[in-house]
Amino acid sequence: MKFLVFIEQRDGRVRKASLEALTLAAKLGGAPAAAVIAGKDVAGLARELGKYGAGKVYVADREDLALYSNRGYVGALQAAREKENPGAVLIAATAMGKDVAPRFAARNASGVLADVMELKLEGDRLVGVRPVYSGKARATVDTGASPLAIATTRPNVFPAVASEGAPEPAIETLELGALEIRAKVTGVTATGGKELDVTEADVVVSGGRGIKGPENWPVIRDLVDAFGAGAALGASRAVVDAGWIDHQYQVGQTGKVVSPTLYVACGISGAIQHLAGMGTSKVIVAINKDADAPIFKVATYGVVADIFPFVPEFAKAVRAIKSE
């Protein structure tokens, strides 16, 4: 089956989750996949995609695509789909991907296997697995009567593998004609400074009620720093609702869904609504003074401890072992 992958870029940076989708497409298809990228001055980015399994890249490079628009970016994907005629389209389930995929699917009278954590080909059918009901069940889904198989892949679940020395992909320019952009992005305000977003991090360190007050975030942030560049800060709903930190840090049913390699829950009891956001993390460390807290039911490693003697010691131990 031929795969086409939508590649997301913002500010000239390709999102890692898109490289994960591309690696997966090349693996499932057993051959280099096609990719499509939209933006301004993105031809250089397109050439880099060969390493991740792109044999061909469709490029829509225009001034009016500098900022995201649903009409422009879905238009680019649709133009690539018409030229390439793939059997399946993969899109990373990021904010942009979730904006693009359903609209593109409806345009092609197709469904979407949304936010899958496993994906395979059974004959010419795409079959995915996704958690449902706050992670209390898992659904195996396929694309039924869809003329085009479309899936969005959960970030940080599938590996992005670069093979050095892979040939540069063929580049094909897309002509989109005049774009009448209606919902227009007029600006982008960064909310987290240079911080890594919690959905993109390999390590997430989250704080809950057990941190006792917003004045203690530095203790948690110090542990984030100890893990280094791929780590990000998260929070439970309780502390967001209490106003100790902004909603963008919230992990859970009404916050962000994360699947990092390592999730460290500091002073979080582990209500079902929190587990819905982090239950699929590969390794979970729970630090809580209540040995009966539900977080320990899903934790790989647990320490029954108050945050304050323990977390600073843990940050010290992580720094020590990383410098070995």
Place this chain on the structure above:
Amino acid sequence: MNSIVCVAYVPDTETRIRISADGKSIEESDVKWIVSPYDEFALEEAIKTKEAKGAGAVTVLSLGPERAKTGIRECLARGADDGIWIDTKGADMDALAVARNLAAAIRETPHDLVWFGQKGVGFDESLVGPMVAELLGIPQIANVIKFEAGEGRVVCEREIEGAHEHVESPTPCVLTAQKGLNEPRYASLKGIMAAKKKPIVERAASVEEATSRVLKLELPPPPKPCHFIPGGDPKASAEGAAADPAGAARELARLLREEAKVI
């Protein structure tokens, strides 16, 4: 400015999930149903807009079996004017089929704004809103956390990774509500009484071949028991071990490196 708010009536997130005998759906007896929490943000914003403008209607649109009407009544009690119920007669419908049925009803109802929650809690697909926008051929703004209605246009902020996107769009348009947009109101007793007299129009769903199917629904494998590292805290040491936070921290770091291989 007329708003249509599309709401899903879903299992409460605290509900215990049991798989039914067909292995593809949940056992629905004993399930507590709620208006999906993100749809509450959508409804609140539509009612606020109507109050601010002093004009326009708020119509609640829901698709589902008989119980969906209970969800519509809850929304009417909070201040929506009327409802439309699309009866699925127990048929299971995927996102595109839901979107097609909603779009058909929306086409026949005056609207400037079509609101959704950013996802329906439970299946968490985030598909139906943008699909409806495509079927209606109107713009969409998803994940809205700030909203302002002007004349024939809206100005919004939407949440993306680590940033807010500022978006302007003409109406009609589809909007999906994200947490942070507002604080939904509760229904007043007066509102609950008034809701009983508000009209709910009924339509029959048209069922078509599914473009996404659940082949199997199962409980996740039980997690492995937690490996407790003793001695974390002087006051709360596990298993009566000697309190040694520094030693426990070193042991945890060692396990993460040597056993879990994650640092």
